[in-house]
Amino acid sequence: MEFNAIYVIVAREFKKFVRERSRLVSAIARPLVWLFLVGAGMSRLVPPVGGVSYMQFIFPGILGMTILFSSMFSSISIIWDKEFGFMKEILVAPVSRLTIVVGKALSGSIVSTLQAVIVLLLFPLLGLKLGATDIIGAVIICVLVSFSVSAFGIVIATFYESYESFSAIMNFIIMPMFFLSGAMYPVKLLPEALRFAAKLNPLTYGVDALKYVISPLAHGAMSPDFSIVTDLAVIVVLSVIFVFAGTKAFERRG
Amino acid sequence: MPIIKVENLVKRFGSITAANNISFNVEEGTIFGFLGPNSAGKTTTISILCTLLGPTSGNALVNGYDCTKESSSVRKSIGIVFQDTTLDKDLTAEENLLFHAYLYNVEKAERRKRVDDVLKLVDLFNRKDDLVKKFSGGMKRRLEVARGLIHRPKVLFLDEPTLGLDPQSRLNLWEFITALPEKYGVTIFMTTHYMDEAEVCDNIAIIDNGNIIAMNSPEELKKVIGGDVIYLKTRDNAKAKDEIKSMLDIDASTRDGELFISAVRGDTCIPELIRTLGDSVLSVRLQRPTLNDVFLKLTGKAIREEGGADTDTIKAEVRAYRRRHE
Numbered sequence: 001m002e003f004n005a006i007y008v009i010v011a012r013e014f015k016k017f018v019r020e021r022s023r024l025v026s027a028i029a030r031p032l033v034w035l036f037l038v039g040a041g042m043s044r045l046v047p048p049v050g051g052v053s054y055m056q057f058i059f060p061g062i063l064g065m066t067i068l069f070s071s072m073f074s075s076i077s078i079i080w081d082k083e084f085g086f087m088k089e090i091l092v093a094p095v096s097r098l099t100i101v102v103g104k105a106l107s108g109s110i111v112s113t114l115q116a117v118i119v120l121l122l123f124p125l126l127g128l129k130l131g132a133t134d135i136i137g138a139v140i141i142c143v144l145v146s147f148s149v150s151a152f153g154i155v156i157a158t159f160y161e162s163y164e165s166f167s168a169i170m171n172f173i174i175m176p177m178f179f180l181s182g183a184m185y186p187v188k189l190l191p192e193a194l195r196f197a198a199k200l201n202p203l204t205y206g207v208d209a210l211k212y213v214i215s216p217l218a219h220g221a222m223s224p225d226f227s228i229v230t231d232l233a234v235i236v237v238l239s240v241i242f243v244f245a246g247t248k249a250f251e252r253r254g
Numbered sequence: 255m256p257i258i259k260v261e262n263l264v265k266r267f268g269s270i271t272a273a274n275n276i277s278f279n280v281e282e283g284t285i286f287g288f289l290g291p292n293s294a295g296k297t298t299t300i301s302i303l304c305t306l307l308g309p310t311s312g313n314a315l316v317n318g319y320d321c322t323k324e325s326s327s328v329r330k331s332i333g334i335v336f337q338d339t340t341l342d343k344d345l346t347a348e349e350n351l352l353f354h355a356y357l358y359n360v361e362k363a364e365r366r367k368r369v370d371d372v373l374k375l376v377d378l379f380n381r382k383d384d385l386v387k388k389f390s391g392g393m394k395r396r397l398e399v400a401r402g403l404i405h406r407p408k409v410l411f412l413d414e415p416t417l418g419l420d421p422q423s424r425l426n427l428w429e430f431i432t433a434l435p436e437k438y439g440v441t442i443f444m445t446t447h448y449m450d451e452a453e454v455c456d457n458i459a460i461i462d463n464g465n466i467i468a469m470n471s472p473e474e475l476k477k478v479i480g481g482d483v484i485y486l487k488t489r490d491n492a493k494a495k496d497e498i499k500s501m502l503d504i505d506a507s508t509r510d511g512e513l514f515i516s517a518v519r520g521d522t523c524i525p526e527l528i529r530t531l532g533d534s535v536l537s538v539r540l541q542r543p544t545l546n547d548v549f550l551k552l553t554g555k556a557i558r559e560e561g562g563a564d565t566d567t568i569k570a571e572v573r574a575y576r577r578r579h580e
């Protein structure tokens with residue numbers, strides 16, 4: 001792997017992210033809308049279970065949503081780069097395809113972890129009490145989940161050549177991933193078929209892992225669905241698989 | 255040893271054969287031109303040479319490395335300006351170049367200096383902090399050529415570098431490009447479908463439908479035409495035409511209000527014409543054969559100037575339309 005190349009791929013993404021105010025604003029606004037409009041509304045309907053309010057319950061899911069959108073957007077910007085030619089500048093350079101994929105996945109991870117951290121810092125508003133170690137734990141999980149989702153997004157991006165496919169990706173990949181991640185309702189309460197789909201979703205394990213940190217004392221319906229070891233192992237294994245698949249796809253030549 | 259060596263290269267896309275068993279060599283430090291109409295297979299050949307496409311069969315070596323098996327070494331040896339721009343328009347000129355310097359692992363101590371040097375070379379140093387989206391077509395092209403030079407490549411590929419540029423920018427760009435081999439020892443491999451631009455090349459391969467149909471220096475290629483072309487304007491073209499036929503036994507034809515005569519030696523034919531026609535001659539033009547004539551002769555068709563109807567073509571069409579309707 002070429003570290004200068006990884007560095008500059010990440011630096012480019014970061015620079016563009018900072019420059020593009022609207023992207024930052026909508027990236028922060030989306031979770032806030034879901035948390036305070038949807039979450040607050042639903043709280044009227046869903047009573048607290050096992051000491052966890054509905055708003056507290058969806059908080060890990062909202063962090064997951066922040067990561068999902070921003071990692072996926074960052075990765076499918078590859079399609080944009082293909083359409084506008086910049087991808088060729090990268091592909092013709094003497095860097096391994098693994099470097100390109102890792103660089104892109106790290107770009108997505110850094111940008112989305114940053115946003116997730118901004119949302120995470122709202123925890124006092126929800127009546128949550130998190131200590132320094134909880135916050136560090138949550139950030140580490142965010143980094144891992146972001147990397148995994150970004151790598152997944154890269155694999156998706158290799159299937160498309162034109163940005164016209166954006167709305168298809170939005171409707172048929174990103175939105176289902178969000179709703180089938182245990183973000184808004186516990187996976188254990190889903191019907192069999194949907195529960196199966198949720199188990200295939202990388203985001204599910206990220207949201208689940210965050211539940212351990214955000215509401216460690218939860219029990220009953222709103223408690224996590226898998227063990228934390230399972231969560232972390234699945235996230236890491238999936239990341240490796242996605243990076244590998246993405247690299248293979250990039251190595252293909254016409 | 256040639257710096258580019260292509261042997262029996264074939265590339266098929268389904269039923270389309272974009273490169274049909276082509277072979278050629280390019281010597282180090284020269285300018286080599288790939289000349290042919292749209293869809294001839296120029297971009298496909300460049301894509302194979304710069305490792306973005308794999309050939310269906312055949313071999314290609316750049317700087318001694320195999321384009322299929324040693325792609326990383328090939329990539330280190332080349333710079334490329336693609337047919338369509340590959341700059342990031344949301345970054346500044348300098349940022350685009352720095353991106354490239356990191357990507358090609360230029361040492362830290364050298365990075366800034368090289369970026370500044372190439373910016374000055376293409377006269378964009380004072381615009382380095384501007385976003386590329388604010389640049390004109392010519393500026394973008396210059397920036398891309400500059401970028402291609404940062405890592406000191408052995409071969410610089412230019413795929414239709416002047417496409418879509420106005421005549422002035424085209425001229426400037428060529429002036430700059432043709433100076434590169436001497437300045438940097440870089441070999442230039444360029445493609446174009448503008449016949450006149452290929453004149454700057456040391457050697458040219460004319461490609462049509464995936465086949466190389468001729469390969470030589472521009473001068474040698476033009477010898478196949480075997481003569482010159484004379485355009486003559488007189489007070490009475492019809493009368494002059496008859497006189498030329500009866501006195502000199504040369505067939506002239508009329509084109510756009512001018513008499514058109516093809517002659518083996520134009521320079522000696524002109525005095526004869528003037529002696530014959532006396533002061534009814536208004537103007538005489540001697541035209542050396544162009545690469546366009548070569549292409550016409552070899553393929554039986556003129557090179558199509560498709561795509562971006564430039565203003566000259568539009569003007570010509572408007573004039574033709576008026577002639578027909580007035």
Ligand SMILES: Nc1ncnc2c1ncn2[C@@H]1O[C@H](COP(=O)(O)OP(=O)(O)O)[C@@H](O)[C@H]1O
Nearest residue numbers: 254267270272291292293294295296297298299
């Ligand atoms: N990726 C591709 N898939 C299918 N056909 C292609 C592809 N790339 C090029 N072609 C075809 O190959 C031929 C040569 O194209 P190209 O090399 O781009 O020509 P040029 O650059 O000389 O205009 C054309 O007929 C073109 O349609």
Ligand SMILES: [Mg+2]
Nearest residue numbers: 296297337414
């Ligand atoms: Mg082309």
